[in-house]
Amino acid sequence: MAYVKHWAQEEKLNETEKQKLEMDGLEILKLIPRYAKEGFASIPKEHWSYFKWAGLYLQKPKEDGYFMMRVNVPSGVLRHEQVIALANIARDYGRGIFDITTRQAVQFHWLQIEDIPDIYDRLERVGLSSVGACGDITRTIMGNPLAGIDPHELLDTQSIVQDVYQFFQSNEDFSNLPRKYKMSISSNIHNAAHAEINCVAFTPAVKEIDGKETVGFHLKVGGGLSSRPYLAQQLDVFVLPERVKEVAIAVTTLFRDYGYRAKRTRARLKFLVADWGVDTFKEKLVELTGPLPSRGEDKLENWNAGYFYGVHPQKQPGLSYVGLNVPVGRLQAEEVLELARISKEYGNGEIRTCNSQNLIIPNVPDEKVETMLQETLFDRIRVEPPHFIGYSVSCTGIEYCNLALVETKERMRVIAEYLDEEVSVDVPVRLHMVGCPNSCGQRQIADIGLQGIKMKSREQKGLVDAFEIYVGGTLQDGGHFNEKLKGKIEAGYLAPVLREFLLHFKEAKQPQENFHHFYHRVGKDSLQQVLDGILADVLPSAAS
């Protein structure tokens, strides 16, 4: 360790910080082999939280000893042998469940401590790791899933992402950050990596330097969702590609050394940025990096929300990539193995994961595309999915999460498929369902966000799952978080209420107008009135 933890002397450290000073999070990696031999019962409860640094969370109920594991997939790029290894882990240890997360990671469930050493060996053999996928550390780096093949990127960011990822991976100088720390690096002009909701984001830009137009990045800092969401703000700097790692290290150093450790609820980088302001943050940054050129020309054009459905030409002539829908991000191990076979047979074996919980098969010669699309796997994992199942996102929900209040994943899938049968609309509507106020399902950026609550009414027996509706979220033009409409909807009525709400949208919208534009045109109050009317009609006894 090459730095001094000056905060160790601070008077007001939260309990987690005190614990982290006693034992660094990465130390758990040395203990896992012993715990694996001696069994779950041998793990002291005070060590449970350290497993986050190993990419492991205890599922609920924690006492049962089953783990969720998140595997880093920087920029979403997976080679053939990596796909196979991940599918086999899901099949052999994870009851076949293979989830794609909203940060392009892969997530398993039902793992036991005895399995972890073998899983780690399998991951290491193919160059993957779960270390740092959770915990107060640099998480997997989100990026452009089309990096290297993207006609809409200014430069190929694969090597930059790998370089930065490998620098921070298991790096003890940065394993004790004040809180989770999320980075994105993308040169895609459609903001594929959701710059505004990352702690630090590198976005495509150009600048004339020494009379020559130079490609590089702009830098946004201080974004993040959780229960207190903030949009990242741009600093007045231009970062050359060869300086991305240096700047990433500098920002992370500022967070490590100046981030707040008194209260965990104010520990994310966004609070430091909000307090300092972007000008002070830049001053502190250049103290570490030396001078950085001022901002150039921003090349972000719009926001594609991480969706790439259909067959598209790559920047390499003669090759195509195929964007596929994975309903609410959940695959079975057998499907992943089949996907691996298909990607090898028709492409080069790679698959790419998207932050929309979907995936891409790249590098398919144009002449093979039509034959590939005849594969039966694509009956479910569709290339041109219907508009609701195709644009639905869900968190893990109560099935595995200790903090979720309601079931989400299967519910979102069923409702989306119902809506596809009932409502035909000419634009996609992005529906995000979450089981609590935290943001694993990124509710705040959805066109329509559905947040789970539990409800007990005097007119009803027992507890019921219910939902609140939020409207108008986007990351277009710097971003806008969705806003809550009044009213609560019992889960059993959610599908018909959404049906009516979306039928209203269909009837009142202009041709090709998306939900975001519609929301801004008609206003929140108008949508509230519409919802009130629907609740009065559809929920005869519970209209609020």
Place this chain on the structure above:
Amino acid sequence: MYLYRFQVDLADGAIPVIIAARDDEHAFQLVEDELEKHFLKMPTGIDIILHEKKRLGQGTGFVLEGEAVFS
């Protein structure tokens, strides 16, 4: 144990209620107990809504904002 954030909807407004409990069912029961202690005459037709829960430990808490509070 968890710390729960509830909202109780009455005819004329909403009240936030915070409860520590071992599980959701127990938490709802405790909210009712607290309401019975709070009101001289128990209001009818109320809805008890669970919005959020956090693992209970030193310093666990909620900030309550944006809800109308009636005494």
